[in-house]
Amino acid sequence: MDKTEQIFKGAISVFVKKGMQATTQEVAKEAGVAEVTLYRRYSTKENLFITVIKHVLERKFGSHVLEIAKEDDTELFLTNIIEDRLEVLSKNDDLVRMLLSESLRGNLTDKINLPEIIFSSLKKGLDSHFTRKDYKVDIDFCARQLGGVFLSYLILPNDYPFNKLTKQDRKDIARKHAKSILSTI
Amino acid sequence: MDKTEQIFKGAISVFVKKGMQATTQEVAKEAGVAEVTLYRRYSTKENLFITVIKHVLERKFGSHVLEIAKEDDTELFLTNIIEDRLEVLSKNDDLVRMLLSESLRGNLTDKINLPEIIFSSLKKGLDSHFTRKDYKVDIDFCARQLGGVFLSYLILPNDYPFNKLTKQDRKDIARKHAKSILSTI
DNA sequence: TCATAATGCAAGTTAGTACTTACATTCATA
């Protein structure tokens, strides 16, 4: 059993729940290592946090957007990429919620570029698709569409219908936003 | 000088900067009162926080949306109300940033309904306008448009162009989103 | 198997912070 892997798993699980406020004691317990080991390896709690988060972000936000971008019909493409990004975000909603919270508090400045991480795949996909077209959409406008959808998802209470969407519902919403993006061209 | 007013001002200023993590010591210093006075009046830091925030929210998020809703041209109305809400949010961006951060962390549950506060005026305005029309827009879709714009504003770094918008820029953005909302009818 | 590095254990240091208590002082008001 790789100790590093063990620490990362435990740390992520704790940090996602409690953010940077989580204690090294909790992390150590969850990871099944001694607290002092964390300090010997990462010196500070902050450094542990940043290291672990960067690691997990690389893994989770990579994507197959370039596949999606091959779709030639723009409305379909937009629908698909929004749906895809929405799915990635939804699957990691606890993580994103925590990161957004820390980011708003200014705890991530200079260390983790959250907007870049969240939207880079979207932008890559859009760039790829629209190089083949003689028109293009406003990328920031698209990002705002996606951001709005996801913000709703994050802040609305659990019993709100928006948080009980089926895959089909998500697709419908994605399509609706795709259409509204297209209409601005 | 009203002591209550004094406390509220100091507390808001400190809480907006540091969120619930701010210490009662800081609040007391900023407000120019003794720390123990805060405890005698509000018992706990949490209670002080909630009391102060509720008070300030009532003041700042009230609006003249019903005036705006009188505009008969729907595109113009949508542009105006989005611009208006955007302005209210921008003027209180530090407050909203902090509240959103605390909300995402789950610290406001059952105490302050942030989505309700942020979007209730928008909904009121939309309701008012569309009672006179034989069509209407998807209110949640509108809220997501507004949410997306504002999320960009909140999380993008200060040097990003989006945070240096002129009044005219804001109007253009509002119009763009208004049009895209209209296109979904 | 032996030396070195990594880990665990236990105790301690330091600093912060919510909240309390006792007593002195000021303020408002009848």
Next chain:
DNA sequence: TATGAATGTAAGTACTAACTTGCATTATGA
């Protein structure tokens, strides 16, 4: 002006948590 309520001062309590230290134990690799 007298009295009770609100405030200030100062000290203290209890607890938490980041980070350290010294020593014993275990893993690892030549």
